[in-house]
Amino acid sequence: MHHGYGWGKMLKGCGFRITYAREAVLDVLNTTEEHLSAEDIYLLLRTKYPGIGLTTVYRTLDLLEQMRIVYRFEFGQDRAKYELTEVFGHKKHHHHLICKKCGRIIDYYDFNDEEKSFINKTEHALEKKYNFNIQEHLIHFYGFCPDCINQEQ
Numbered sequence: 243m244h245h246g247y248g249w250g251k252m253l254k255g256c257g258f259r260i261t262y263a264r265e266a267v268l269d270v271l272n273t274t275e276e277h278l279s280a281e282d283i284y285l286l287l288r289t290k291y292p293g294i295g296l297t298t299v300y301r302t303l304d305l306l307e308q309m310r311i312v313y314r315f316e317f318g319q320d321r322a323k324y325e326l327t328e329v330f331g332h333k334k335h336h337h338h339l340i341c342k343k344c345g346r347i348i349d350y351y352d353f354n355d356e357e358k359s360f361i362n363k364t365e366h367a368l369e370k371k372y373n374f375n376i377q378e379h380l381i382h383f384y385g386f387c388p389d390c391i392n393q394e395q
Contacts, residue, residue: 341387
């Protein structure tokens with residue numbers, strides 16, 4: 243688990259400067275399994291880092307996304323949620339099931355052999371077709387979670 247000094251060392255190693263805000267936001271994202279919004283992060287930070295503002299959290303998240311340290315999940319107006327990318331986080335490779343109604347994100351880890359094989363074949367086919375060296379992938383499935391389906395009935 244990276245925190246405190248670890249973040250600074252890691253970011254410097256990637257050629258990035260560590261700031262108070264970056265370290266604070268990274269610490270929050272590193273200590274949760276949840277996908278958090280900027281507001282969630284701000285509320286969790288407020289007590290430990292009273293000087294930090296919501297605008298700073300937004301700016302920091304934008305920057306961390308550009309640096310490919312966090313993933314952003316878009317749900318329309320100001321409803322984005324964030325998680326650390328696999329390289330920086332502690333979650334193993336996973337895909338996402340995203341509810342279009344309530345915005346819930348379910349991490350999907352337990353790939354069976356058929357699914358793994360399909361994704362590998364697809365990756366190889368795309369590499370060949372576009373002469374493109376694929377380094378990583380992120381797959382989202384959009385639909386409705388069990389709670390939202392039950393509400394409809």
